[in-house]
Amino acid sequence: MADWSVKNPYSSKLTENFILNSQGSRKETRHLVFDLGDSGLTYKAGDALGVIPRCPPELVEELLAASNFLGDEAVETHLGATTLSEAITDHLEIHRVSKKWIMSLGTRLVSDSVPVEIHIARRHRVSTDDGSLLIDWSGSGKDEDVPEGYAEIGAACDPAEVLWRELTSDAAAMEDYLWSRDYVDALSDFGHIGFTAKQLIDGMDRLKPRLYSIASSPDHEPGTVHLTVAIIRYSYHGRDRTGLATGFMADRCSIAETEIGVFMSPTRSFILPADGDTDCIMVGPGTGIAPFRAYLQQRDINGDKGRNWLFFGDRTEAGEYYYREEMDDWKERGVLDRHDLAWSRDGEDKVYVQHLMRKNGVEIWNWIEGGAYFYVCGDKSRMAKDVHQTLIDICSEHGGMSADEAKEYVEKSLMKTEKRYLRDVY
Ligand SMILES: Cc1cc2nc3c(=O)[nH]c(=O)nc-3n(C[C@H](O)[C@H](O)[C@H](O)COP(=O)(O)OP(=O)(O)OC[C@H]3O[C@@H](n4cnc5c(N)ncnc54)[C@H](O)[C@@H]3O)c2cc1C
Ligand SMILES: NC(=O)c1ccc[n+]([C@@H]2O[C@H](COP(=O)([O-])OP(=O)(O)OC[C@H]3O[C@@H](n4cnc5c(N)ncnc54)[C@H](OP(=O)(O)O)[C@@H]3O)[C@@H](O)[C@H]2O)c1
Structure with missing residues (x-):
């Protein structure tokens, strides 16, 4: 019997997938039934099922279009050599931009020659060998506090650089930015700096499995695992979005058709009392x-x-x-x-x-x-x-x-x- 695990998941299929809420409810909680087939997988009441989601194909397409890639570019991820398309479908999470990815833009976005704060106050002019003039200033460089003939520093900066500086210096602004954006959003802010396929995926979060408490007893529902799943849906910046795994299961897993990687996550503590007489x-x-x-x-x-x-x-x-x-x-x-x-x-x-x-x-x-x-x-x-x-x-x-x-x-x-x-x- 195969040793199914997070690294070697069993390819299950759904046998049932229906909404538990009545019409008019503003929630979407689904009852999902996974077929264990001939996997030999077993579980006990109290265990959880691990589900390995896949990123939405429309989002993969949008991201490839936004970054001007075809998808067949060779890249390397924590899971080995693959194509860009596969990496952003099955290896990495693209539905939520990561802090690490934003941070990593810094070296390419912020040019060393532009100081974070310039000090502007005319002291003296220095003639250089090539005949140009260097000016040494001390001042804020903001609002009106700039030398004649110079613009305010912020106005002269790349807006993406200004945004990046704000995000990296203000934890709340960063949290707010990450909460509602995926990489298509992030590329609309930062895409102009240009990305190689490697640069695009560097810093993205690894795709993680999600756990779900099993809603069935193996003795009552032999050969299947039942789940009760709250589907996460929300809309930001004019686009509808879903949680990665809940959107995958709700919208893209057809009954008896779609293969879904699963594994058991047994509990040692959340168990029924050994003595059946216990309340x-x-x-x-x-x-x-x-x-x-x-x-x-x-x-x-x-x-x-x-x-x-x-x-x-x-x-x-x-x-x-x-x-x-x-x-x-x-x-x-x-x-x-x-x-x-x-x-x-x-x-x-x-x-x-x-x-x-x-x-x-x-x-x-x-x-x-x-x-x-x-x-x-x-x-x-x-x-x-x-x-x-x-x-x-x-x-x-x-x-x-x-x-x-x-x-x-x-x-x-x-x-x-x-x-x-x-x-x-x-
Ligand atoms: C042991 C265990 C058992 C679990 N059992 C169950 C279970 O039985 N049923 C169940 O439904 N879940 C269960 N969960 C939770 C489940 O694992 C997932 O975390 C959940 O389904 C969300 O996964 P997702 O990939 O769809 O969402 P993700 O893509 O991971 O997104 C979830 C994140 O979306 C964010 N979010 C939520 N709402 C919004 C919003 N309106 N706007 C912006 N962001 C938002 C939140 O920050 C949240 O962290 C369990 C978790 C554990 C650890
Ligand atoms: N964004 C989405 O679309 C979405 C949808 C469903 C679930 N979720 C998330 O998924 C997770 C699980 O959701 P769920 O469907 O299991 O249910 P839930 O959202 O946790 O809500 C279940 C019940 O618990 C109530 N509740 C809220 N605060 C409580 C408290 N302090 N003490 C006791 N009960 C409280 C809720 O009431 P009230 O809600 O009336 O306060 C509701 O009646 C939650 O973390 C939730 O945020 C997200």
Whole structure:
């Protein structure tokens, strides 16, 4: 059996690709099913799938046109010798310009003979051998502070050089520039300096695989891997753009046709309790639902006796209630014992999962005191932080601990020692 890995990915194909949101939703979250065929790949609930995206062909074409290349030019990347076209399709990320690439323009863009700041104040004239005059100045060189017959320094500079100086001296301006631009945008600002094929790709980010929490149990969905993916779409500078991997999967992967490089990314920590009698509390708003669908499938198949409590939510019940029928079925059959739903945009006030946790603080504490595992999956920057603090508050309030003791209990005992507070956040 082949040893599939990030360096040797299995070529899978999609068997299903549909939008989970109802019409009218302003989000696009897709359910994707990958065929494992005869790969021999295996996984467990809690693992992630690595997906190797390809850059959009239209963007590759636009970039070649903007840089006046045909695509058959020979280049060298971290993956070896190839053509420019292949390099910017499969080796490098071209949908977002990199800081390194911008920085590297400096030596070619900024001529040494033009000082960053000239000092202008007439002192004396010096005659040179060839008869011309050199003038030694001291002054700002800006606004009116220039010698007669000389223009303001900025006005005389190449606008691309002025932009480059601004970006490299102001971190916020650089971040702002990189956030909304790809290399076609960058060439419209800097392309006039001319690029060899090597110069064009030097400093571009290497194309990285993306990980996705698997939304299926291998026992429930044999031979396939299911994902729940939020598609990233936005528009800047008059052009529609997508996230690299989400755009690839949503727009350019045809069912049973397109080959997609995948590999398994097994988890050692984000796992179900070994004892099926253990209770599980799962907090997974948005795409955070993915591994909990896998867990519930697995616990259902195992016939585990431990109780399951799911906190899910998203913007609206009508638009984003993913896997509703499956949840209803699990509730009816007693697999899902508690199901709390937080719809953040259905009412006047935001309702988030942590608000519902707080409401149910006594019971959450009782479950935890009784040995329950506590899982969180989804957005790392906001949701997971707030859920973490709420868990600490609940332990403090209902477990009779001071704030410091509760923090220590959650972060040391639950997380590190007992390993029953587990997170899969991104
Ligand atoms: C362990 C793990 C599990 C994960 N599981 C899942 C999962 O189950 N489902 C899921 O959907 N994702 C999951 N992710 C996230 C996933 O790996 C990708 O990061 C995500 O899909 C975006 O990839 P992309 O290539 O489409 O976007 P990229 O091309 O990498 O772009 C993403 C970047 O776009 C930027 N961006 C976002 N919105 C905008 C905007 N409006 N304007 C400008 N820039 C913007 C952000 O800076 C973001 O960093 C997981 C990540 C990890 C690490
Ligand atoms: N640019 C895009 O097109 C796009 C689209 C989808 C997702 N994404 C990104 O993809 C990632 C995953 O998205 P996702 O679909 O899984 O869902 P998400 O964007 O994380 O949102 C899921 C739910 O969490 C809520 N939420 C926001 N802040 C929260 C907080 N502090 N605590 C608890 N809940 C909070 C959201 O409410 P509110 O949104 O009402 O505040 C929403 O109801 C996110 O990082 C997101 O930024 C980008």
